[in-house]
Structures are given as C-alpha cells and as structure tokens.
Amino acid sequence: MEAAEDRGESLRMIRDSAAAVAPREGDLKRIRALRFTDPGFDRTVWREMSEMGWPGLRVSEDKGGSGLGVSEFCALCEELGAGLVPEPLIPVAMAANLLPAEHLTPVLSGERIVIPAWQERASTFDLAGTTELRGGKLHGKKLFVPMASGADAFLVTVKGGLALVARDAPGLSLEIDRTQDGGNFGTLRLDGAPAEAIAGDAEQALDEAALATSAYILGVMDRAFAMTLDYLKTRQQFGRVIGSFQALQHRAADLKIQLALTRASVESAAATLDSSSVPAIRRAAVSRAKARASDAGMIVTRQCIQLSGGIGYTDEYDVGLFLRKVMVLSNLYGSAALHRARFAAVSPETDDE
C-alpha cells in the first residue's frame, strides 16, 4: 500500500513537472507558431525538456538517466499530448533506450537529437526490413521518420542490429513531407552512408514508443474534450446553451466513456510493462492500449469538431489542432487494426477471460 502511494506521488510529480512546458490551461500560441516551420519544434524548449531529464527518463541511472518506470513516462507523454507539444520526446527516448552509454551524453543533455528510423513500408509494426550495414556503410530506405527534419542523427534498424548515422553523412539523403499537425516525416535514403554499428534489438523500445504514443493521444483527446465541454457550456443557440440539448449530452457522455476506457487501457498497459517480463503479456498490453487510443482518439477529436459546429471546421479554432494531431499519431507505431491483429496473435486466450 505504501509502495502504491509512493508511485502515485511519483506520477503526480512527473505530471506537475510537465506543466513547465505544457500547462493544462495554457494557450497554444507556441504550438501554432511552430507549425509548418523547419524543424517544426523549438530546440531551446528541447534543451529545457532535456534538463528536466525527460529524454533519459527511462534510461537507467548508471547510464545517466533517471531510471523511472513506463508509468511515469506515459504520465509525462499524456501531459505533453494535452499541450500538443511538438518536441520529439517519444522518438528520442526510444533512441536513448537503445544507445550505448558512450553515445548517450549529448542525447540526454539535448544537444544531439537522434531519431530512430525503423520503418520500410506503410502499415507495419514489424522491424524486419532489407536495410543493411555492409563494411561500415548503410544501404536501404526508411520511411515515416517522425520529425526527421530536426534530427542530428538517425538510429537505423538494420539486419541483425542497429546503426547510427549522422544526418550530414555522405550517401544519406532526406526528403521531408509536412504532416497535418505541422510537423514532418522524413524519407531516408541510404546509399552507402558511413555509420556505426550499434548492438541491440529495437523491439522493446518500439513497444514502449507505441505505448507512449497511446498516452500522448490520451492527453490530446482529454484536452480536446475538455475544450469542447467548455464550448457546450457557453455556446448559445435557439436561446439555450447547446450543452443542454439531450442529444449532445448523450454524445458527450459517450465520449467520456471512450476517454475512461482509453485511460484504463493505457494505464494498465503501463503497469504491465513495469511489472511483467513475459514478452507475450507485454506485447499484448501495448497492442491493446494502442488499438484503443488510436480508435478512441479519432472518435473523440472528430466528435469534438462536430460538437463545435462551423467554428470547429476553421483552422483558426484550436480544436482542429487536436484532430490533426491524432490523424498523425493514430496510425504511427501501428494502426488500431494492426494492433488488434497483433493482440490476437500474441495473446493466447485463457479460460479466465
């Protein structure tokens, strides 16, 4: 019981610290200003986040990190989601989970931004690919690298392990596509770019990134819903506050249920990752949470647009920013459909179910 209280306290502290960058009641001016810019986030803010130890939150203390749990990391990501924070914490933390100590210092301090590049086709959550490190040179192609335009280096998954390649390495070309949230995806072409082999397997780190993304989505939908509730309580039509219309009330109630289910799913998955080392159980928990968050995130933010009426369709009104963010994240690190299929595949049914 005392341990549980300590845990609760630790989660509260993490959430509070997030307010420094993403206050729950803050406006979204900074977020709007960064949209569709290059690299789409603010390196000064990134350094502040790094000073608070966030990229290394999950890195063990002997490697210079904070050694906190997945639950803490998810609580933090949820808060960042509520603030639509664009700085690439989830990918960098994934890289930090994988990098050996000698590469970690500048990453944890925020000086060097290393982004993982693991994906070679759309709609996959599978690390298998054809990219190779041969004689110290990388050959291959990676897609959908998040916030790639701000990367100093990429941690590339290759056959048999990983490779670290500098962004300005010869033989590396990077093509940038803007994303709906104002950020970007990179397409990385590797034609003999010199890189350093890194031992390890990205699977667990990828799972954590997927779960952290679910937590981030939870924050996004939570804030979008809060904003929409405020609108329902103030907007008048036909001489009444529109939130007094029963049809809208019931829809709001259904969105609240989606939120509650997502929170239950994400938080219990985080607790599972913190307590179980059984691969199938861990994977099932992650897939379950990402499936729920991806679907519920779309349902909630889409309905927030509808409940906001015409103004919800303007770019000027903030609620659209939340929808666009979920549009970027719902299919990243695996879509709902993909994670449902993975859940079914990895999680054997027991009689207890």
Added chain:
Amino acid sequence: MEAAEDRGESLRMIRDSAAAVAPREGDLKRIRALRFTDPGFDRTVWREMSEMGWPGLRVSEDKGGSGLGVSEFCALCEELGAGLVPEPLIPVAMAANLLPAEHLTPVLSGERIVIPAWQERASTFDLAGTTELRGGKLHGKKLFVPMASGADAFLVTVKGGLALVARDAPGLSLEIDRTQDGGNFGTLRLDGAPAEAIAGDAEQALDEAALATSAYILGVMDRAFAMTLDYLKTRQQFGRVIGSFQALQHRAADLKIQLALTRASVESAAATLDSSSVPAIRRAAVSRAKARASDAGMIVTRQCIQLSGGIGYTDEYDVGLFLRKVMVLSNLYGSAALHRARFAAVSPETDDE
C-alpha cells in the same frame, strides 16, 4: 407515364386486398393464438389467401396463376409482414413458381401445401447439395424447411433438378423445431422416400423468395416502428411524453432512415426483377435488398424494444413479436453478410458507381 400509373394502381389494389387477412390497424390476437401450435398457421385462412390468388400471383395465367410482377408480390408480402401473417405464402409461392401445370391446381387452390426444401447446411444461399433422386427414391437431408409441420409435400432440390415428395411418404422423416416467431423449421431426412422428378432449376425462384422475405421484413419493421412511435407519443415519464426527449427523437429519426433505405432498396430490387433478365443484375438487386432488410430489420425492431422500455421486454407486449419475426427471417434465405458477399461477387463495379 400511364403505364407507371397503372402499375401504381395495381400495387395499391394488392395492398388493399391484403387488408382482408392482415389489416394494418388490426390486433395480433390471431397471430398470438397460433404461436407455438401445430402447424403454426390456419388452413382456413390459407384457403382464403389462395382464393385471392396469392400463391399463384407470380404464376403465369396460362398455368392458372395471376401472372403479376415481382413488385406486386413484394407489396403483398410487405403487408403480410406488417400483420405478422404466419401462413407460408413465400415458400409455397416459391414452389408454385417451380411446379409444372399438372401439380399446380391443388397448390393454387390452397388444398395442398407444398414447401420447398433446398438447404443442406446453415448459412448458405447455394443450391448445391448432395441429395439425390436415384431410381425414383430420394436420399439426403434438408434443413431449416420453413413451416414444415404444415406441409403436405416437399419440393426437394436434388442433383440436376427437383423432386416432389409427399409428407407421408415412407422413408421420409420430419423433425420439427419451434422458432422464435411461433412457427417451426423442419429437418427432413430422406432415406429412400419415393418421389417424382420435376424438371427445373430453383435458382430464380429462390432469389424471388429472398426478395419477398426482404419485403416481408420491411412490413414487419414498418409496423413495429409505427407501434413504437405511438408509444413514444403517449408514454409519460418525468412529467413529459417520452417522445419529447431529444435523444429518443434522434434515435427515432435514425430508424426512419433505416426504413426509408430498406424501402428504396426492396422496391428498386423488385422493379429490377420485373424489368431485367440479366442474371448478374437480378442477383445483385436481390442480394442488396436482402442485406439491407436483414440488417435494418434487426436494428429497427431491436431499438423498438429499447424505446419501449421494460414493457418491451415482456412477451405480452406486441413489439417483441416483431423482433422475434425478424430473428427468424433475417438469416433465412441468406443472412446480410452472406448477401453482401454475394453482391460483391456477382455485381461488377462500373465507373458510374
């Protein structure tokens, strides 16, 4: 334009004539009294229906029928559905479509009830089976034969054609299961029962039965919805008529849309069967209508229960009879899922779509 008006008049007449057996405003006492009895319908009423020419509605005039169109038959079945009429018009009309002239007279007059037996497994709309007529004797097994307990004979699909077998033929055994609507299904075991070969192919007749069943479901849901609307307009709670609650109003609006779509689908499919001889187009039209009616029928009658509250869950209140009827019919002559798959298979997409 005149032809269209004539058609409209013919459809109106058919609907009016149905009122003799199933008046739209009539009560359901007769239907309740027949439930769970043997054979589950009334042969006197059946003879009245036959006198009005209903079993032979689709049989050409030279064979003693009325030679009317599929649209007329569907209009009639819709009215019967609205009255939950249990007499087996759809299966007998299917048999009449297939029987040669020499067997038709007693069938059209209502003296002899012939029910088709075509199905050998669950969830199929395929006539292929293993039942055979060898040396004048039938061997095989047929399932889900509707209202079988009232049949005088069965028209059995066999390899290469059909066979007519009397119910009391030696080697025929019939097992009866009660159905939710108060009727019954028969399981027919044929171990060398003597039968007469009938030339023909049941495919078109089966399609018509499926479409007629869709029309019957349309009538069922239409009446259930009308009954529920009345309830919404009279039932009081919290000092208000419950039909004034917006959440219920919106749900009622959605049910009305389901009804309108089903009507559009069924009526246009009937018109297609009356005007087109292209097999793929005819099949696509039938499958489309049955898919819609099966799904919408369940949606509407299920919601009628919910909207009726506690009383909707009692067997005493009529709305449950409508749900039970759709439970019997929605998967008969092919479920929604099965007909959707068939639609996709038979109906090539054109650029116009």
Added chain:
Amino acid sequence: MSAAIAPDYNELDDDEFRAVVRRFVAENYPPELRYPPKRLHWAENKVWYMKLAEKGWLCPGWPREFGGMGLSSIKQVILTEEFERYGVARTNDHGIVMVGPLLIEHGTEEQRRRFLPKILSGENIWCQGYSEPNAGSDLASLRTEAVLDGDEYVINGQKTWTTLAMDANWIFLLVRTDKQAKKQEGISFLLVPMDSPGISVKPIITLDMHDEFCETFFDNVRVPKANLVGQPNKGWTMAKALLGHERIYLGSPKLSGYAFSRLKLLAERMGVWDDPVFQSRYTQLRLDLTDLRALYQHYVDIVRRGETLGPDVSMLKVWQTELFQRITDLSIEIAGENTALLEPMEGNRELNPAGLYLQARPATIYGGSNEIQRNILAKNVLALPG
C-alpha cells in the same frame, strides 16, 4: 434452524482466503447449476443457499454481530470473483443484500431481532417491491399507496418487475404515504408478508420465455405500523441508498464475459473461427471486454479503498450492457438460421444464441435505463446544464 457463524476470515491473507473460497465452492456448488443461462428459482438454488447458511457464508457484508461474515471490502471482492469464476448462480438474495443492510442501518432493535435471523436461516425469502408499471425509470413517480388506518397501513396498488416474487414469503415495498408532498418526499418503506390477504402475484413472461419477474397486486392489504422501516415519508433516501450497490454490480464484466465465452463456443460450432472478418470483430469485442475489465478494476479499487463511488460509475453500466448486447449481435449473425430457434441448438444450452440475444435486451433498460445513465453522466459528471 439457525445459521452458523463463520470464523473471521479477515485474519487470512488474501491468497489464503481465495484458496479457501475456491475449495468450498468446488466442493459444494452443484455442478449442474454452473453458469445457468437464466436466473434460478428457489427450488433450484435452495440447496446451495442452505450450504452457505450452514457455513455462515450467506451474508459476507453484514457485520459479524448480526450473523454476517463481516468481511473487509477486499475480501468481499475476492469472494465475488471466485463465485463468478466458477459460475455460481445468484441466489434469491434480496434479503441478504437489501433488507439486511437496510434494517442494520435504519431498523429498530425489534425489527432486527425479528427479521435478520430468518434471512440467515433461509426461512424468509424476500423480494423487492420498487418498480411500477407507469413509473419505469422515473421510480419516484410511484403510485402504490399506503393509508394509515388505526395501527395498520392499508396498501393498494401494483408493483412490477418484482424479481422472483413467487419464491418469496416477504416483500419490502416502497409506497406513497403522502400524496400532497413532492414526489420524492411522500414515500415510505414497508415490510409485508406475501401471504397477506389481498396480495396476488402474476408472473411476467419475458421475451426469452422466462418467468423470473412478476407483477404483484395489492388490494387493501393490511400491515401493522410496526412494519414501517425508518420514518414515515422518508423511504426514498433509504431506497436510493440500497440501490447504490447496484451501480457497480450492473457494470460487472460478468455478463459480457459469459456471453463472450458462449460466442467462442458458437464460433467453433459454426466453423467461422478462421473467417478473417469474424476474427476481426471477435478481437474487437475481446478488447472491448478487456478494457471493460480494466475500467471495472478501477472502480473495484475505489471500493476496496473504502471510498465512495461517484456518478461516473454509470460509465461502466453503459459500456458493459452495450458490450453484452454487441456480443450477442455477433452471435446471432454467425448462428445463421439457428438464430430462429426457440430452444438451444442441438439441446446444448451453451449454444443458445437467440436466447442469449433476448436476455441481453433488458440490460440497457433495467437499473436505470442507459438513457438515464447518460443523463447522469452529462449532468452530474460533465456538469452540462439543464
């Protein structure tokens, strides 16, 4: 006969207690009654009821001084979990979960002495007279009235959905004792023997052709004033508090889990197990159930900590009951023509898609319809106006 007093199980650690419960259930619960598809009648569950009474396990939540087990919240949850896991049927438990707690809190010493031992012994089986045909979800609009005539109340009116009234020998009743007052304020709580002259009971046949519920009619039924619980006209608050426990119970994943296990069996029987479309929908339902369990656990933890449940627990009821229905929707789709059948398929009561579908219908209606639950969520949780 008088019931046994159980030892204080709070002294066991949770795992030990779980093992004790598991063993007792396995050794004593009639195997043919596991996971019954319908609510059992007294004639069917009496044996098990009496076994619980003999063991002193009938009333886990009652304080030990009144003959209960006095279990902590955590231990009660464990007990329920183990019962549910084994498929133990609900008993005729209105005396246990409603009348007992009511009298312990609001009854007189005399009422406690008179009624509690007979609940513990199985001599008195209670039913609940709350709902009325014209009230529905608006319970407080009830019209059954009790007029004081000397030392007796004279009751006239009608109750409905009185669960297993035909099995009960007592009924606890909400009646209107002041017609002038605002609707919540003229209601009183009465205890009435079912063999009183003027009471008649008529079973309600439900869509699934079961007779679990009844209509109960009161025609000049007389009971002594001593049968009033609490103050006159103050029955509403007590009645609402008694329903409080329902709020988490209605959200328990038990029904959905039961329906889901039957869906699994049916899928095997119908040979759709390898159909990708089925698999996709099946997995979606499975995840809906898994997340329901996680959300339920959240509320169970609140109860375990001894905290009060807020109105947000209505979320559980909505999701649970609608999931239950969605599971049965898929069941009747894959069952094909078998959906038409009145009886279970092939005489196997575990393959009864139509029956289960119909049983799932009232879940969104009773215990406060889901429309009411959504009103509660909108107003009391989301603070929406009006």
Added chain:
Amino acid sequence: MSAAIAPDYNELDDDEFRAVVRRFVAENYPPELRYPPKRLHWAENKVWYMKLAEKGWLCPGWPREFGGMGLSSIKQVILTEEFERYGVARTNDHGIVMVGPLLIEHGTEEQRRRFLPKILSGENIWCQGYSEPNAGSDLASLRTEAVLDGDEYVINGQKTWTTLAMDANWIFLLVRTDKQAKKQEGISFLLVPMDSPGISVKPIITLDMHDEFCETFFDNVRVPKANLVGQPNKGWTMAKALLGHERIYLGSPKLSGYAFSRLKLLAERMGVWDDPVFQSRYTQLRLDLTDLRALYQHYVDIVRRGETLGPDVSMLKVWQTELFQRITDLSIEIAGENTALLEPMEGNRELNPAGLYLQARPATIYGGSNEIQRNILAKNVLALPG
C-alpha cells in the same frame, strides 16, 4: 457582352438531350478541372462559366423569357446527372441558383432588368450573406442590422461562411431591420455591391487549408432602398424558400460517390484490395451508397413530377453526409501512416485521404447540422412532440 439564348431543348427527347449535353461537356469542359478536390475560384472556373454563357446554358432553371434555358424538371435532372458524371466543378453559381430565382419571383421589373442580364453574362458574380458567427444552425437569430437613413440602408455587422466572397462583386444579404419584432419577422433581403465602402472580407482557412469561405464585415455600409428585395421585414420567408433547393442537393450521392471512387484507388495503391476485412467494409459502404442512390432517385422522381418535397428529404442529407464521412473513415484507416500527410500522397491529388477526410467534416454541420435535420425528422415527419 450579352449571353446567348439557347434553343428550347424541351423539344428533344430525353436520350437525345442527354447525348447533346454529354457531347458539349466532353468538348468544352477543361479536362484538368474534372473532379476537382476543392471548390474552384473564379479565376479557375471562369473559362467554363463563359462557355456556358456563350452557349446560353448558364441558367437551366430560369424561364426562357429571362434568358434561361427554361428546362423541364426532367431535363434539369439529366443536365445535372451528365455534369456530375463528367466531374464538372460547381461554378460561382449563387447568382444563378439564388439571386436569379429570387428576383424572378419577388423582384421588381427594374431589379430584374438591372441584375439578371449581368448574371447571364458573367459580369456580376454573387455571394451569399446568410450565416453569422453567433447564429450557426439558428439562422434566424442573425444580428447584422440595416437601419434606414433617408433613402439608404446603413448596414453594420458580420457575416460568415460567405462562400467565395473574394471572387464576388455583389452579395445578397439577410439583415435585421426590426429589432423589436419576433426573430423571424424583422428580417429583410438586401442586394449590396461588394465594392461598397465599409465592406471588408477575410478568408477563413479551413481544416483542409482551403480558403473557399470568408468572413465579411459591414461597417456603416450604405445601399439605396431600391436594393431591397420584396417587402421590408419579410425577408425570412424568401430566404427559406431559396434554401429549399439545397435540401435535395445536400443529399445528392455525388460527394459520397466521389469519396468512394477515391477509396477504390487508395485501396489499390495500399494493396489492401484482397484483405477480406477491407472487402467486407468496402462492400458495406458500396451498398450504403447504392441504397442512397435509390433513395435519392425517389426524391428526384418527386421533383420530376413537379411535386413539392416534404421535410422527409432531410433523411437524404443525414445519410449522405454520414456515409461520406464513413467512407473517409475507412480511407484514413487503410492509408496507414500516409494519413498524417498534409499534401496528397506521391503528388497524386486523387490519393489524398487526409484531405478528403477533413473535407468531409463540415458536411454534417452545414446546410442545417445533422442534429437539426434529425430534429426536423422527429418533429415534422414523425410528429413527435416538443
């Protein structure tokens, strides 16, 4: 320039007329503008507009005496069908479909002479000033006011969602001219040049980053009394009648059909065509679209017969717009990570799942939100109270 007068096409039989239209479109419509993903600006569709003007085809519904084609209902439907089949973009047509019919019915002789020819020639392009930021679906609560000052109205206020206002040189406006009257009864209809001093226009950037809509501000804008259409304070009825045509237009299967054809291309590109789960959902949407077409046809037949559409036509709008959205839901699911992209995939504007998804959002909001449509259905079709 003055527009041509077309021959009387009502004399052709339907199939001949269809062939004539089809040929004209194929020969004259700019191929690069077929099925445009967004509403076109005047600079883009001017060429086509002028081709129609030259042919005398700009105003199919106007009587021939006013320079229209005077087409029968049936012929108008055929024209629309052929335009839609070819993917002809909607022009800046508010003068054609709104102002023209308004003036023909309610305008003075002088107003007709002044305004109609310039619509036919393309000289005047109109936009619509109905919506206001605080009115939304409650249009009649508009607050932009016009106060009579001598022979001029002085207009102050703000309109929103003024489609393509930046392309227009005239605006037709609903304004409040009597603040004391009940809300529908103090509204008047004014015609206002967009170059009037005091008018300013600010584009609204929408979620899909388009600038089709504007906010239009009025700061002491003066127009002569002669620009009032109909009687003062009687504008509401005219405005509602003008919106009448919208009711079937909003239910046209065009948008859903367009989205569905894009879904097909996307499915091929993403390689999900053979996935049974995709196929199942795809076929379901296809049937939803097919049945929408059948229902739409039912209403088109009513129009063809010259009968009046009832309020039940709201069903079309609800089903069409929600189907449109459901199609785009599936699109963004199968698009995987491409759903994140701001621009069309691979520079191919036909592969733009995110853009189409965002474009589908307002469909359930504009033209009377779907909540309003359901209110209409409940009250005016199902006769539910309250």
